[in-house]
Amino acid sequence: MNQNDPGIDSRLSDHFGRSIIFALSFIITVVSVSLAGGLPFFIAIVILGFMYFDVAKNYARAARDMRRLDSVARSPLYSIYGETIAGAPILRAFGASSKFMRDMLRCVDTNTNPNYWQWGVNRWLSTRFDVLSATTVGLTGVITVATPSISASLAGFALSFVGGITFTLLVLVRRVVGLEQAMVALERIKEYSELQREPAEYIEPRPPASWPEHGVIKCENLVIRYAPELPNVLHNLNFEILPGEKVGILGRTGSGKSTLALSFFRFVEATEGRITVDDLDISTVGLSDLRSKLTIIPQDPTILSGTLRSTLDVFDEYEDTEIFEALRRVHLIPSDAADEVVEDEDDAINANVFRNLESPVSEGGENFSTGEKQLLCMARAILKRSKVLVMDEATASVDYATDELIGKTIRQEFANSTILTIAHRLRTVIDYDRVMLLDQGKIVEFDRPTVLLSDSSSQFYGLCEATGESEFAMLKRLAGL
Numbered sequence: 001m002n003q004n005d006p007g008i009d010s011r012l013s014d015h016f017g018r019s020i021i022f023a024l025s026f027i028i029t030v031v032s033v034s035l036a037g038g039l040p041f042f043i044a045i046v047i048l049g050f051m052y053f054d055v056a057k058n059y060a061r062a063a064r065d066m067r068r069l070d071s072v073a074r075s076p077l078y079s080i081y082g083e084t085i086a087g088a089p090i091l092r093a094f095g096a097s098s099k100f101m102r103d104m105l106r107c108v109d110t111n112t113n114p115n116y117w118q119w120g121v122n123r124w125l126s127t128r129f130d131v132l133s134a135t136t137v138g139l140t141g142v143i144t145v146a147t148p149s150i151s152a153s154l155a156g157f158a159l160s161f162v163g164g165i166t167f168t169l170l171v172l173v174r175r176v177v178g179l180e181q182a183m184v185a186l187e188r189i190k191e192y193s194e195l196q197r198e199p200a201e202y203i204e205p206r207p208p209a210s211w212p213e214h215g216v217i218k219c220e221n222l223v224i225r226y227a228p229e230l231p232n233v234l235h236n237l238n239f240e241i242l243p244g245e246k247v248g249i250l251g252r253t254g255s256g257k258s259t260l261a262l263s264f265f266r267f268v269e270a271t272e273g274r275i276t277v278d279d280l281d282i283s284t285v286g287l288s289d290l291r292s293k294l295t296i297i298p299q300d301p302t303i304l305s306g307t308l309r310s311t312l313d314v315f316d317e318y319e320d321t322e323i324f325e326a327l328r329r330v331h332l333i334p335s336d337a338a339d340e341v342v343e344d345e346d347d348a349i350n351a352n353v354f355r356n357l358e359s360p361v362s363e364g365g366e367n368f369s370t371g372e373k374q375l376l377c378m379a380r381a382i383l384k385r386s387k388v389l390v391m392d393e394a395t396a397s398v399d400y401a402t403d404e405l406i407g408k409t410i411r412q413e414f415a416n417s418t419i420l421t422i423a424h425r426l427r428t429v430i431d432y433d434r435v436m437l438l439d440q441g442k443i444v445e446f447d448r449p450t451v452l453l454s455d456s457s458s459q460f461y462g463l464c465e466a467t468g469e470s471e472f473a474m475l476k477r478l479a480g481l
């Protein structure tokens with residue numbers, strides 16, 4: 001077993017029990033020898049006690065440092081190990097296996113060092129204690145010889161007890177230091193046990209199965225901050241989004257767009273105010289219910305490993321034809337492609353992977369580009385037919401042509417759903433029903449793009465104008481001006 005293993009079950013109780021046993025044994029020895037030998041023995045023990053204490057203090061400090069070094073050296077080892085396993089095909093493709101092997105061995109060496117020196121420190125302690133103990137036994141011998149009043153039996157008793165003190169003290173110090181180290185694990189568990197719990201998964205009464213029926217979103221005096229000691233990120237937002245409305249959210253980086261999107265899913269809780277969806281306060285809805293009813297397509301979608309089918313149809317609810325239809329609508333397969341499951345391996349080599357629902361999806365969807373992952377999320381949203389869809393720069397990683405196609409798909413497929421899109425491209429939201437412009441957590445403009453574009457003093461006008469003459473003209477045309 002690793003000497004530094006901080007396991008509470010395995011080491012803490014053992015260290016604790018043995019520390020008590022050896023402490024009691026030490027106290028009994030000191031008391032017995034002092035009673036038997038009188039004041040000279042007691043004084044000698046006190047002086048030597050200080051010397052033992054000094055050695056033990058140094059040992060504890062060195063052991064603590066070794067442990068800290070061990071933890072520090074362990075993280076790079078774990079991270080290089082994880083990265084190598086995850087990127088093994090890429091490393092092999094670039095012939096970098098031996099470089100990573102060397103790096104790994106260097107990390108292993110660095111991590112082994114503190115363990116090696118921990119043993120060195122243990123030997124240092126043993127040597128010091130052996131020297132001190134030899135001195136103690138020698139001194140006891142001298143005192144017994146120099147004190148004629150001590151009987152032979154008492155002298156023998158004192159000498160035999162003092163002889164055992166070395167071992168007792170050595171084990172006591174090691175056990176106390178081990179106990180101190182094991183306490184770190186206890187400290188961590190205490191810290192975790194005091195963490196605030198996530199809100200409940202389900203809250204009774206649960207929302208009706210048909211919720212949200214219309215997709216009306218209302219924010220009333222919404223204030224959000226990430227932690228009590230941090231400043232507010234969103235300040236007193238008040239707005240209402242009507243059923244089926246398409247709203248684009250714009251704003252410079254750090255203006256609070258993502259925070260607003262996250263707040264609909266209670267990834268961050270409202271500090272003040274409330275959000276209602278179809279008149280139901282979302283803080284009264286359990287997290288599982290809330291997150292299964294609304295759909296988000298995040299900036300960097302996370303996809304679990306499995307097959308294309310399990311990615312798109314997590315709960316096995318849809319027919320293959322429905323899944324293919326969704327893939328067609330997000331243009332991952334051509335719209336004229338027949339539904340098919342490519343079984344033959346030779347055929348599969350050149351086939352579009354999205355035409356085979358058994359195509360493997362690696363951990364985190366690593367075998368797909370970010371754009372493809374976003375399109376897969378969108379296909380999932382189409383299957384779910386969510387009434388409320390939030391997209392966080394969902395089309396930022398796809399080219400213009402695909403972006404436009406997706407835009408068309410969204411308008412067709414989610415015509416009756418409320419959509420909030422955080423967009424970097426003005427083209428994406430120019431034909432939306434309304435655009436919301438955020439600045440430092442406040443809504444500065446919230447109106448139809450045509451209205452804002454007609455007002456040359458609006459910030460939205462400024463943003464569009466800054467895209468350049470031809471793009472500005474195009475935006476105006478797209479907005480219907």
Ligand SMILES: Nc1ncnc2c1ncn2[C@@H]1O[C@H](COP(=O)(O)OP(=O)(O)OP(=O)(O)O)[C@@H](O)[C@H]1O
Nearest residue numbers: 226227230233251252253254255256257258259260
């Ligand atoms: N997890 C977090 N903890 C603390 N503060 C955060 C956290 N996430 C964001 N913030 C702060 O909240 C503010 C708004 O950030 P947010 O990500 O919502 O902006 P954004 O408009 O979406 O920016 P971007 O366009 O770059 O994504 C920033 O000042 C940021 O520092």
